[in-house]
Amino acid sequence: MHEYSVTKSLVDLCNQEADKNNLNKIHKITLKIGRFTGFSPDSIKFYFDYLKPNTKCVDAKIIFKEVPIRIKCHDCKQESVLDEPLFLCPHCGKTDISVISGREFYVESIEGE
Amino acid sequence: MKKVEVFKPVLVSNKERARENRKFFDGMDSLVINIISSPGAGKTSIISKLVEHFKNKHTILIIEGDIKGDIDSSRLSKLKVDIVQINTLTECHLDAFMVAQVLPKIEKKYDLILVENVGNLVCPAEFEIGEDFKSAILSTPEGDDKPLKYPLLFHLAKVVVINKCDLLPYVNFDLKKAREAIKGENPKAHVFEVSAKTDEGLGELYRFLERKLDAKKKAKR
Ligand SMILES: Nc1nc2c(ncn2[C@@H]2O[C@H](COP(=O)(O)OP(=O)(O)OP(=O)(O)O)[C@@H](O)[C@H]2O)c(=O)[nH]1
Ligand SMILES: [Mg+2]
Ligand SMILES: [Zn+2]
Numbered sequence: 498m499h500e501y502s503v504t505k506s507l508v509d510l511c512n513q514e515a516d517k518n519n520l521n522k523i524h525k526i527t528l529k530i531g532r533f534t535g536f537s538p539d540s541i542k543f544y545f546d547y548l549k550p551n552t553k554c555v556d557a558k559i560i561f562k563e564v565p566i567r568i569k570c571h572d573c574k575q576e577s578v579l580d581e582p583l584f585l586c587p588h589c590g591k592t593d594i595s596v597i598s599g600r601e602f603y604v605e606s607i608e609g610e
Numbered sequence: 611m612k613k614v615e616v617f618k619p620v621l622v623s624n625k626e627r628a629r630e631n632r633k634f635f636d637g638m639d640s641l642v643i644n645i646i647s648s649p650g651a652g653k654t655s656i657i658s659k660l661v662e663h664f665k666n667k668h669t670i671l672i673i674e675g676d677i678k679g680d681i682d683s684s685r686l687s688k689l690k691v692d693i694v695q696i697n698t699l700t701e702c703h704l705d706a707f708m709v710a711q712v713l714p715k716i717e718k719k720y721d722l723i724l725v726e727n728v729g730n731l732v733c734p735a736e737f738e739i740g741e742d743f744k745s746a747i748l749s750t751p752e753g754d755d756k757p758l759k760y761p762l763l764f765h766l767a768k769v770v771v772i773n774k775c776d777l778l779p780y781v782n783f784d785l786k787k788a789r790e791a792i793k794g795e796n797p798k799a800h801v802f803e804v805s806a807k808t809d810e811g812l813g814e815l816y817r818f819l820e821r822k823l824d825a826k827k828k829a830k831r
Contacts, residue, residue, distance in 0.1 A: 499702055499733040507620045518614045528620075535736050535762055582761040583794045592797035596765075604616040 503536060504544035508554050511607055515553045523557040523609040531564040533582045533599035553609070566599030624737055627706035631740025634713055635723065640671075641819075641826040642723040644704075644739055646763055647747035648756075649729030652773040654682045655806035656747060657724050661689045663816050668721035668823060673712065675704040675728050682726060692720070703733035706740060721823055731756065735763040742826065743768035750774045751781050754788035757795050764795040769802070771815065776805040 507528070515523050530536060538561045549555050566579040570586035571593040577586065584594050619625060635642045645653050661670055672693045674683045683695050694712045696704060704727050725741065727734040735744070746767035748756055751774060757764040764770060770792050772785070785803065792799055800818060804811035 499736065502701060502705070503620060506623060510616075510618060510620060510622070514614060514616050514618070518612070520612060520614070524611065533762065533765075535732050582765065583758070584765070584797065585794060592793055594797075602621065603619040606613055606615050606617075608611055608613045610611055 500540035520609040525608040527560045527605040529601045531599040531601040564601045567597040568594045628738035628740045638719045640723045642741045644741035644744045646727045646734045648731045651747045651749040671720040671723045673725040705737040709739045731760040745769040747771045750783040757791035772803045776808045
């Protein structure tokens, strides 16, 4: 749903970075996307195809790198990876945890010429 | 081929703008609450109650976010409270830029700014607007499994209001299950069981917000 504006930001950011680094054309965008964000790679792809003409992204493809949800328990001090965002420590069952990763949504790199 | 390491958040501009908005609100000593729920859970009804309760003691502004129209604003205008309307048109959430556009309309200091986000449990959670905290509203007819199905909002919300508790006898909603689900997403959330129709439970919410209003004022000194 909100992927339109998000993908617009993505295209703008990549174009700015290409300008700064004297790239005329971007071929590949590596996007880190945490499993605990509300963004869907499929709709990003959909809007990307719609938004990329007449930009430096016109021939670019996006590589999605998913980041797992990782938590640290303050009770037993162990770190764990969760399949789903249900914030219980799988080791001791306590809920006093911090989210270490999973909320990422950033451009790791762009490649082009 | 040349590779450029970027490492920049896609929403960097929204985050930066949200930070600017927050500075503006902090400069005004305003406590800003971003109120998020699915359509019809009771955002406008709860805001009305908060306005009625706090308006004699505190100055209040409502920022009303809707895709289209000003139905909620006209409902709230009966309360003689200052309101600014934002129409998001195609967007399903408020973002920091939309809020930034109305900042120039805020000409005086408000103790409390209540932002009614667009009715949607998913998208608004992702966009900071410069708020002090988010408050999620979950109404009993929606079912007790919503925190499990829409975890991000409940993970981020400091306050979760379970509304329409007057309907508990008629709907399939297990308060205990709902509380457990919320706790699973966010052990630190403050959960309130209320009814905007019968006023049940609202006193506790008022007292909590009164403390937050005090704390915001003291933070400045
Ligand atoms: N029974 C009951 N009805 C309620 C309660 N709170 C709100 N309602 C009713 O629920 C309906 C929706 O309430 P609103 O306050 O308009 O909900 P909203 O979240 O602002 O809705 P949108 O802005 O359209 O997303 C209205 O008909 C309210 O009268 C409650 O505690 N109990
Ligand atoms: Mg409303
Ligand atoms: Zn543990």
